[in-house]
Amino acid sequence: MLIFGTLYPAYSSYKAVKSKDVREYVKWMMYWIIFALFTTVEVITDIFLCWLPFYYELKIAFVVWLLSPYTKGSSVLYRKFVHPTLSSKEKDIDEYLCQAKDKSYDTLMHFGRKGLNVAATAAVTLLPKFVTKITRICYQNLLPKYPKSFTKITEICYQNYQNLLPKSVTKIT
Secondary structure: OHHHHHHHHHHHHHHHHHHOOHHHHHHHHHHHHHHHHHHHHHHHHHHHHOOOOOHHHHHHHHHHHHHOOOOOHHHHHHHHHHHHHHHHHHHHHHHHHHHHHHHHHHHHHHHHHHHHHHHHHHHHHHHHHHHHHHHHHHHHHHOOOOOOOHHHHHHHHHHHHHHHOOOOOOOOO
């Protein structure tokens, strides 16, 4: 599928763009529209029809039929089915896409805010645990060196903690 369905047509599309041949442009645009519809439908049909004998062979044969200059399969399907359908539903599709675009921005902002809230909550929840762990490690490492100087250990731990903070965070004074 990959070689027949995408690599060869992609290279042929490149050649059409390079040669600036309008007929080749149209031919490959029709192919890509049909192929996009085919791959969309294929996701669903694969679930239900993959058990059929020769299912995958039929899919390859269909793509070859779409590509064949003799059968002009993609042109036939585009001109007989896709173009008339899209032409009659163009206003509805454009309106739906416009609404989806507006809603997608709102949805993105909504989930973005939720994601930031979750991240902030996690940071606030984990920061005390992080500080406790760092302090514990610091004390464990320094206690053998300064067994009688709790103040010295506290100062060193505080300095180490301050060094761990990013530059943008105001240091605790």
